[in-house]
Amino acid sequence: MKRNLLTALPLVLALALPAAAQDSYPDRSVRIVHGFGAGGNADTVSRILAEAMTEGLGQPVVVESRPGAGGTVASGYVANADADGYTLQLMVGGHTVAAGLYNSLPYDSLNDFTFLSIIGQFPFFIAARAGEYDSLEAVIAAATADPGSIRIGHSGVGSTQHLTGELLDLMTDADFLHVPYAGGAAAATAVMGGEVDILIDTGTAIFGQAAAGVFDVLAVTAAERWPDNPDVPTVSETVAPGFNVVSWTGLGAPDGLPDNVVEVLTAEIARVMALDDVRGRIAALGASPVGSSSAEFQELVETQIKTWTEVIETAGVERR
Amino acid sequence: MLEQFLLGLGVVMQPEVLVYAFAGVFIGQVIGVLPGIGAITAISLLLPVTFHLDATTSIIMLAGIYYGSQYGGSIASILLNLPGTPSSVVTCLEGYPLARSGRAGMALFTAALSSFLGGMIGVAIVVLAAIPMTTIALKFGAPEYTMLVVLGLMAASMVGTGSHLRALAMVLVGVALGLVGADATTGYYRYVAMPELADGISLVSLAMGLFGVSEVIRNAAARAQSKVQPQIRMRDIFPSRSEARTLPGPILRGAGIGSFFGALPGTGAAIASFMAYAVEKRFSRVPKRFGTGHLPGLAAPESSNNAAAQTGFIPTLTLGVPGDAVMALMIGALILNGIIPGPRLMVDQPTLFWGVIASFFVGNIILLLINIPLIRLWVLMLRVPYQKLYPVIVIMICVGVYSHRTSVIDVVLTLVFGILGYLMKNYRFEPAPVLLGFVLGPLLEDNFRRAMLIYRGDFTIFVTRPICTVLFTCTVLLIAFSIYSSISQRRRMAAAATDGPASTP
CATH class of the missing domain: 3.40.190.10 (Periplasmic binding protein-like II)
Incomplete structure (x- = not known):
């Protein structure tokens, strides 16, 4: 029995290898980067996701805080990271505000990112x-x-x-x-x-x-x-018909993520966002745990960048 | 009140809770000793652990880390001139000279005892006066904070040990460094050479650089050899009877000042320790002895920062509003446990509320019991040759500063401030006033401009609002007292010069 298994091994490997090369993501640890202090809302949401996604992806998912300048330090870092799915970003509503508020961001708030899924809305x-x-x-x-x-x-x-x-x-x-x-x-x-x-x-x-x-x-x-x-x-x-402000947290990545990686990630996020434990903990933070398609997330970001840029210009908020 | 406190004590005395209380204060003690790594880093690292604990145990442990770190902070300050936390910077001023004159054990004992007494007085105020303190804190608006900082700057213009003009110049350097970052009123970027500076220079990196790193450079430059300390006997660590008699006053005043600043959101242990030291020096009969290893100058800030660490919980517990970043983490832990913090906490969660407060009481006793036996061990560290000790210290500072905001720029800045601090010392400029200006300057600007915005440029508010009137009067009295004491001192010197010219060589 043992010998049979051993003789079969090369064959199994030969069959498995081409598939593995394509579907090997992730074969090492994945980082979720965010731009705020440890222990804050962004950090907590990142940790909730990291813990749950570690199980599903079969690789450790670690949280990395790169605070500074309203989260733009982290966004700049992620925008320039390799688009291989090993660097993700926990984004917050402030990402769309920053697009209008900063004079010279070292990245394009819309086109330099792959928007994977909304996590919570509040x-x-x-x-x-x-x-x-x-x-x-x-x-x-x-x-x-x-x-x-x-x-x-x-x-x-x-x-x-x-x-x-x-x-x-x-x-x-x-x-x-x-x-x-x-x-x-x-x-x-x-x-x-x-x-x-x-x-x-x-x-x-x-x-x-x-x-x-x-x-x-x-x-x-x-x-x-x-x-x-x-x-x-x-x-x-x-008092103001049409008034609509909802902030959010969401998971993104650098632009140009390979399709198979996007598939793995969106499937995993969808799985995680259906878990009662994860939903409960996100709800405890005052957000409604939603999850979304990549397109819905992108549309939300687009709309909000437009709104906030207009508000900043009209209200005369000092750009920096 | 006592009944509820006993209820809380019952909660803490459960073995499982007690274990976490011990773990909290012990971790706090350790990270307090390590330079740069502060309570905020340790608490945020341990926050995920609290997912699996109940709310009361979580907060008891996290709170223990916070006030425990105030104890640990003084140890490296005294032994190595290396403040473990920004609130133990002032401890260096008297503690380090004491250690250099071979009395490290006694300095550590005095620090531990003052910390304990200050902490206990702080706990007593939390138990007895949390609600009145909250009422006072809520009365502090922008004009009151402005006047408080003005008073503080006046009181503290003596924190240095050298000339007043030099001290003032250093306060201004600190204020200037505090300008870096986003303008709080308009959001405009000031001196933001790189995005990492947008949130300003980190207090931790300034403190570690000016004190810790500069000391390393100084020792390396002097090729200092550590004096081998004689074996410390237990009785060497106790102050003599006449020295002990000078301590109750500073400890009580320190605890009072600390309790007040701790309860005000937006100020805290670091400011409290500066103020306690300044008050002691300002009203001392022997101000010249400050800076040379004067025990009251060590006892007051140590008592003050621990009292502030306890009363700092008042706004958090009574209002559900965090006074600083560490408290915000505690609130975060409550929220994760499904408790929405607010004024109803005391009513809705009495076991949590009183359990946490009782844990302060127990925690301070544990800390005293940990600290006294450890003194001999800490002093042994001085026998490690400098050239072996300092590389380790520099590495620890770098790791600590990096962990604070995970920023490499902060580490580079720490080293730059280290070189600056070394040059300053060579030219007899004191680093402590720089830190004072750095902490108080932005607080003054922020509150002054907010006051002007809210009251539409009306300057009279700084005198006419009741609390402002009191603060303004104190400031005027303080200035009058300073002028009077300097005139009378000059007169005495003049009298001495005319009376006995023969006796002056």
Whole structure:
């Protein structure tokens, strides 16, 4: 029996080799690069994916943080990496903001990347100190009547939260004062202390406060009401028809990825995104775990680059 | 309050939780000793581990890493002039001279004891006054922070040991270095020569360069031979009775200052330690002895940074809003466990809330028990010849700085700052004021411009808002006190000169 197996071995190998050469991806470890600090949202999502994909790909998937300049250091690195499927990037909504915000990026935000799949999507919520405003309409009315009197605290110039506030400014008659803070937590504290009036941030930053009666949640920035919070009206249905801001995380790679690698990766991402454990952990981070086709992801990026570039130009945000 | 604290103690005393509390403070202690590798790196590395733990145990372990690192940070500062964390930079100023004069054991003991007492006072404030402290912290807006930093700069303009003019020049160098990066108000890039500098120069690389690397170069240049320390006996590590009597004041004042700065989001242990040192020096009867191995100057900042590390949890626990990047990681760990942080944490999760606070109490005791016996072992390190020790130190600094932001530029900058620090020392410029300017400068600019934006250029807010009035008055009094003390000192010197010219050679 043993001898039979041994004699058959060369034949089996001969048959298997050509196929292996084509389908050998991945034959070594795969990196997921992201552009933010260890322990942040991007890092956590990367680690959740890496853990799950290690099982499916049969090779270790490791996370590498290359923080700096709003994630553009990492994007520049990935854009110039070999398109062999061993360097992936966990991208965030900020990728599309950066396209409009930076004067000279060392890469093309759209054409230098292969967009594999959206991972999670999450809207922002607009909140005020409890009891101050009944609705978003009341806020807009106050900010229209006395320009500059209503202050929106945001997490930093050029952040998606900041630009969402600017977009609200542009799409209504209101004239807000946009006040930058060093991060969303500092902005939230400023709203609590009464230094500013309005906070635009993710659900995880707002709902803990809302539950304790510190904030009133006035609106959600998505086009449709968010399934987890159906009582919160949209900006679109209240003050600015067509208003739609949804941020996201997604998995991308350098442009020019071989087709077979794209197939392996998209199949693996689809498998992972169907796992309850992965979905649960992404949902815990305040995002809706979606998954998507490569084309849907690409279209989302294209649309958002257009929107943010317009907002940055119209609102007069300083390009860097 | 006591009842809830006992409930928390019950949680921590479960063997399994206790093991993780011990692991946390022990890891903290170790990474605190290692230069450059800070609590933030260790916590983010261990975050995935907490996926498999419950929320209370996770936070107890991660918190232990954070305040444990404050203990470890002082060790390399004292022995090698190498701050393990930015908040132990000030510890170098008195600790290293003590070690060079053969009293390393006593310096380590004083640091450990001051850390313990400061930490415990911080814990007591978290237990007894978390809510009032939160109320005060929320009253601090941009104008208040601006005035606080002005007061801080005034108080700290004496952190150096040399001339005031030189110290002021170095503060300005620090402020200038702090300008690098994106302008917080407009987003405009300032001095961003390469994209890696967009987020500014890293405090870790500045601190490691100016202190650690420059010391290595100095020793190499001097071809220093390490003095073989005599065997340390246990009784050599205790301060004498008269020395011990000078310590309670600095420890208490340090803990008070630390507790205050810790509870304010946006400031923290590093600023607290600078302020505690500055206050001690400013109000000392023997300011000349600072910088030469003066024990009160070691005790105050050590007590201060540990108190700040504990009260730093106040905004995180009571508001669910992280005061700094490390706290943001803790919040992240809570979110991953399905707990949305917020003011209801105390009510909804009492075992978590009080368990974490009780773990601070237990953790500080564990840390004291770890540290005292280790002193003899640490001092032995001084017997390793410099030429064997320093290559290892340089490598550890590089690894530590790199791990902080995974940036090679940071490592290169650390070495550049090392050379700069060496040249500065040769020309008698102090590195500590540079760090102070680097930390406080951007804080001042950021808050001043935000205040101007919100209050539409109205300067009177800096005097008329209640807290501002208090801070402004303190600043004026401090300036008046400085002028008075320098005039009276000059008068005394003049009197001495006229009274006894014969006695002056």
